[in-house]
Amino acid sequence: MLSRRKVLALGGVVSGATLAGVFRSAQGADVSYDEHHGMVMPKSQPWREVTDAPVTPFTVPMPLPSVLTPTASHDGCDFYRVAIRTANAEIIPGLQTPVIAFDGRFVGPTIRAKVGRRVSVTFDNRLGEAANVHLHGGHTPSASDGFSMDYINAGTQRVYDYPNLQRGATLWYHDHAMGFEDVHVYAGMHGFYLLDDPAESRFGLPGGQYDVPIMIRDAQIDDTGAMIKQDPDARKVLIANGKAQPYFQVAARKYRLRLLNASIYRFLTLSLGGAEMIQIGSDGGLLPAPVSRTELPMSPAERAEIVVDFSRHPIGTKLVLSDTIGPVMRFDVTRHAADQSRVPDALVPPPSLPAATVTRDFALSMDPDNPSHYINGRTFDPNRVDVSVRRGATEIWRVTNKDTDFGGEPGVTLDHNFHLHLVQFRVLDRDGGPPLPGESGLKDTVPVRPGETVRLQATFTDYPGRYLYHCHMIEHSAYGMMGRFDVV
Ligand code: C2O
Ligand code: CU
Ligand code: CU
DSSP states (O other): OOOOHHOOOOEEEESSSTHHHHHHHGGGGGTEETTTEEETTTOOOOOOOOOOOOOTTOOSSSSOBBBBSEEEEEEEEEEEEEEEEEEEEESSOOOEEEEEEEEEOSSEEEEEEETTTTEEEEEOOSSSOOOOOOETOOOOGGGGSSTTTOOOOTOEEEEEOOOOOOOOEEEEEEEEOOOTHHHHHHTTTTEEEEEOGGGGGGGGGOGGGGGEEEEEEEEEETOOOSEEEEEEGGGEEEETTTTTOOOOEEEEEEEEEEEEOSSOOOOOOEEEOOOOOOEETTTTEOOOOOOOEEEEEEOTTTTTEEEEEEEEEETTEEEEEEEEEEEEEEEEEEEEEOOOOOOOOOOOOOOOOOOOOEEEEEEEEEOSSOOOOEETTTOOOOOOOOEOOOTTEEEEEEEEEEOGGGGGOTTTOOOOEEEESSOBBBEEEEBBBBBTTTOOSSSSEEEEEETTTTEEEEEOOOOEEEEEEEOSSSSHTTTEEEEEEEEE
């Protein structure tokens, strides 16, 4: 539909043979950053013809990401170690796909944290080049937030401290290294971080083995198994928890499903063949009240927690979770099970809205003629403070997607979304109208449709220092659609 995308989709090829080449340039502190142009694109590789590997849907079970065990627990803190390394993953049965992954697992190990109890993770970078880690959705001190230039250099380690002083929520961790986050996350640097608030057990929501995180993303995989990163529209393999179109056997009862769109570019629109999905949570935790849906749009990095009641379907039913381009996975109802769980009418009220003292405008746009992406007309510069926020201030951010009639072509539009580090925000309105269903709680990432203006309100509590905001189509942020805000 948009041929210009091919020009804009300057990816690299991620495969065993080319990993070294793709990552060679990310060694030093600022190799991928250029004083004159703001960004350089060492990861670009010549376009090549690709023969896609065929995928037969529903032939493998969907695994659950393993849960990480602390190496030690003392002084109110759980300590973990995670290696960042290359590995092979069997995403499509019978094919080995080279990946870069946390502990070598294509969905990284899940870190389970509790509200009010600290977590300290030592990330050990065993790659031949720099990487780093950001806890997406975390209320995190600046030094542990994975600012673009805070590299974990090749062969070194870095300790990240997470205070967990925020609401229970489905968070995730991923790479955020300057100019390379798109390559690294696409290559597999993504994992769940589930922050549990024990007080939420009062709601009686499905728990334990009936509380299932599902990381959904796309990829293009060629017939040798290599992941190809060039044309975003060619990423037609839909992957759930690291497997292409798996099946998942469920009992005829209610499940809490924690969905994450970990794609670096694709907007998903999920449906369950018309079956009801009761949304109970979003990025920042539980909603004020459940929302019944049959369609669930998710832009990159957004989370949606849904409850699905499989007892409404007879044993033997197979329910396909689909995106508009095809099936993501299939739920097979295979057995009976007792179910004491419920979905109460009221969940967690959002925090009050203190009066905002500052309003700011952010315009997202791309350049049709070169691979520069902008916020307020500027590409990202990690050394430039775009916004200074007073600690404790409440602000309204008006975010507009300017990409209508892109490149002067009437009707050509581009999607974007918007993510803010450090704090969860409220969505006040969209073009003056109400927020979308599912946006009534706390959010850290929202879609911003072509021409649309979304107003967000946030209170910047606790931690001073440098942070980021950006489009979370990471192929946009990695080419400059990102800004720096400092809390002072
Ligand atoms: Cu999910 Cu700035 O990141
Ligand atoms: Cu983030
Ligand atoms: Cu964008």
